[in-house]
Structures are given as structure tokens and as C-alpha cells.
Amino acid sequence: MKINYSLDDMRLFWVVAKQGSFSKAALELSMPISTLSRRIKNLEQSLQLRLLNRDAHRVTLTGSGVQYFQRCGGLLEALQSAGDALFDEKGEASGTINVSAPNNFTQYKLAHIFNAFLREYPKISINLSLSNKNIDLEKEHIDLAFRACDEVPLDWISRPLKQVKSIVCSSPALIEANTISHPKELQKLPVILSNPVRVWELVETTTGEKFSYTPLPPARLEADDLHVVSRAVIEGLGVGFIPYFMASEWIESGKLVRLLPKWSGQPRTVHLLYRDRDNMPHRLRLFIDYLIRASDN
Incomplete structure (x- = not known):
């Protein structure tokens, strides 16, 4: 049987059973007695069990109520403990x-x-x-x-x-055979593409001229790892659009050269x-x- 009730109903029952009184429980919970009584009745109807014996002076637990009280008490204490631990952890450097x-x-x-x-x-x-x-x-x-x-x-x-700025790079051998002076000439060179950057947004650093270069398919190689892309460029398979923070060490060592030195990629934040x-x-x-x-x- 699927039982449909909230943990809050369970908590209300637990407080009533602990206090042995609807009036005392209502005071502790800051809730009208009528609302509390209705919620407990709804819980009993959902469980199809009578949990409390009620008379004019006191509230006592039925046999089923005793079992339910013992089990839900441990559950509620565990939930409270978990909540307290998370609250304590929120303020700690751990x-x-x-x-x-x-x-x-x-x-x-x-x-x-x-x-x-x-x-x-x-x-x-x-x-x-x-x-x-x-x-x-x-x-x-x-x-x-x-x-x-x-x-x-x-x-x-x-x-x-x-901010990350990329530059157009090539192997020394490839650029010796294919000198270019403007990004529009990139179309005649093989390309190594780094995903997800599909368009190379370039700007001329002195004049401010902008140029968007979209490599034509198929690229010689497409990869979403820049080390793989850079290795292919270093080995002369094509030109690549590589972040300066990576390319600079290979340019310094002579493994890469910078194409179009007056052009730079638009910074990506x-x-x-x-x-x-x-x-x-x-x-x-x-x-x-x-x-x-x-x-x-």
C-alpha cells in the first residue's frame, strides 16, 4: 500500500505524543489546536490506523501509536541531526x-x-x-x-x-611555403580546428579592423583538447587558433610561429x-x- 503523507505530519504527531496533550503541543508548535487535531486525523486516515486515544483530559497512545512513536522518533532525530550537521558545516572551512x-x-x-x-x-x-x-x-x-x-x-x-586571447599559429615549415598578409588568405591553408571555437574572431591591433574567419570543412583535424590541436599544428598539418598562454612557450622554442602578427583574436572572458x-x-x-x-x- 502506498501511503501519502508529509514528514511534517509525522513531526506533529510526535510532538503531541511526547507532550501527551493537544493544547501543550499546539503551544509548542505555535499552531491552533483545531488545525493540529485535523492534521493528526489526516495522518491516521492515510495510515488507516488509530494512533491516539482522545478524551476530555488527556491523550494516550494506542498500541499502533506506540510503535509509530518509537520508530518515527528515531527518524526525526536522525533528520534533525543531519540538518544540524549541514548547518554547522556551512560555517566551517571544511x-x-x-x-x-x-x-x-x-x-x-x-x-x-x-x-x-x-x-x-x-x-x-x-x-x-x-x-x-x-x-x-x-x-x-x-x-x-x-x-x-x-x-x-x-x-x-x-x-x-x-581574459583569454588566441593567435593564429603555424609550423615554421608550413608558413615558409605559404606566406599570407591578411586573414582572408587563411582559406588557402589547411586548418586544425579546436572545438567549440568554430569562428576565429580577429582584430587588427593597430587599425582596429575586424575579420571573422570561418574555416571551411573539412578541417584536417578537429579536437576539443588544445594539446592535441597544438601538436598537429607543430607537426605541420595545418594552421591553428591557439590561446596565447599556450602558444607563447612553443613560439619561444621555435616549434611554432605566429601568423598575421598584427592580428589577434578578440579576447574571450x-x-x-x-x-x-x-x-x-x-x-x-x-x-x-x-x-x-x-x-x-
């Missing part, structure tokens, strides 16, 4: 933070910040989900996310954190996303403040 972040950006820009935070707060743990795809934050129970996007998920708070500004656990507030301070340095 517990786990579920984080979603892009793979390569985390490796180059976030990992050392995460590690420093964990060293400073030894009772806090981070459960890190790395993906360059926009995962379902609600379904994955994410507390905090990093995203380079223009659209913010509904009901999430967004805070700009960092990495946003810090979280749900609730007011009712968040203390550990999450500490983490957000730490990230903002680190991004300002």
Missing part, C-alpha cells in the same frame, strides 16, 4: 567543493591556484571535473564552474575572471559561475574570494 573547468585552462592557469588553496585550507577538498564541453551543471551537482562563454546558465551568478550569493557554504565563499584575489594578481 567539506567538498564540486568544480567544473576547461581542461587546458585549468592546467595552465588554475591548477596552481587550486593547490595553493588546498594547502591553506587542509579540511577542504575539491572534486574537479575537467571538460572543454559545457556539461549540465545541475545534473552533475556542480558548486562552481569556469566557462569562456557569452551566455550564462539560467539562475547562475557570473563573475568575469580572466572566462567567467566564474556559482548559484547562490547568500546561502552558500563557508568553504565555497572562501574559495570564490581566493580565486578572485588570485585573478587580480
Whole structure:
């Protein structure tokens, strides 16, 4: 038999049984006696059991009521204990933070910040989900996310954190055979595409001229990992649009060269996303403040 009633009805019964009086229970619950009596009757009807014997002077438990009181008392105490533990944890620097972040950006820009935070707060743990795809934050129970996007998920708070600028790169051998001076000439070169960036938004740094380049299919290689993309570019399979924070070390070592040095990608802002500004656990507030301070340095 499926029983349909609320835990609140159970709690009301438990208070009445504990007090042995509807009037005392109503006073404790700040509830009219008539409302309390009606709620208990509804509970009995749902259970199809009589739980209380009522007379003009007192309330006593039936045999079924005794069993129900003993069992629901332990359940309500466990629920209260769980609620108290969560409330206490909210104000402590402890517990786990579920984080979603892009793979390569985390490796180059976030990992050392995460590690420093964990060293400073030894009772806090981070459960890190790395993906360059926009995962379902609600379904994955994410507390905090990093995203380079223009659209913010509904009901999430967004805070700009960092700007990422990409540049057009090539292997030295490929560019020696294919010199170009304007982004429109990119169409004649093979392309390595990094998902989810499907359009290369470029701007000429001196004149401000803008150009949107959409690589024609098929790309020689498409991947959602920038290391894979960069390796293909380094090995001369095509040109790529690579974040400067990654490309700079390969340019310095001579593995990559920058195409169109007067052109740069429009900066993409990495946003810090979280749900609730007011009712968040203390550990999450500490983490957000730490990230903002680190991004300002």
C-alpha cells in the first residue's frame, strides 16, 4: 500500500505524543489546536490506523501509536541531526567543493591556484571535473564552474575572471611555403580546428579592423583538447587558433610561429559561475574570494 503523507505530519504527531496533550503541543508548535487535531486525523486516515486515544483530559497512545512513536522518533532525530550537521558545516572551512573547468585552462592557469588553496585550507577538498564541453551543471551537482562563454546558465551568478586571447599559429615549415598578409588568405591553408571555437574572431591591433574567419570543412583535424590541436599544428598539418598562454612557450622554442602578427583574436572572458550569493557554504565563499584575489594578481 502506498501511503501519502508529509514528514511534517509525522513531526506533529510526535510532538503531541511526547507532550501527551493537544493544547501543550499546539503551544509548542505555535499552531491552533483545531488545525493540529485535523492534521493528526489526516495522518491516521492515510495510515488507516488509530494512533491516539482522545478524551476530555488527556491523550494516550494506542498500541499502533506506540510503535509509530518509537520508530518515527528515531527518524526525526536522525533528520534533525543531519540538518544540524549541514548547518554547522556551512560555517566551517571544511567539506567538498564540486568544480567544473576547461581542461587546458585549468592546467595552465588554475591548477596552481587550486593547490595553493588546498594547502591553506587542509579540511577542504575539491572534486574537479575537467571538460572543454559545457556539461549540465545541475545534473552533475556542480558548486562552481569556469566557462569562456557569452551566455550564462539560467539562475547562475557570473563573475568575469580572466581574459583569454588566441593567435593564429603555424609550423615554421608550413608558413615558409605559404606566406599570407591578411586573414582572408587563411582559406588557402589547411586548418586544425579546436572545438567549440568554430569562428576565429580577429582584430587588427593597430587599425582596429575586424575579420571573422570561418574555416571551411573539412578541417584536417578537429579536437576539443588544445594539446592535441597544438601538436598537429607543430607537426605541420595545418594552421591553428591557439590561446596565447599556450602558444607563447612553443613560439619561444621555435616549434611554432605566429601568423598575421598584427592580428589577434578578440579576447574571450572566462567567467566564474556559482548559484547562490547568500546561502552558500563557508568553504565555497572562501574559495570564490581566493580565486578572485588570485585573478587580480
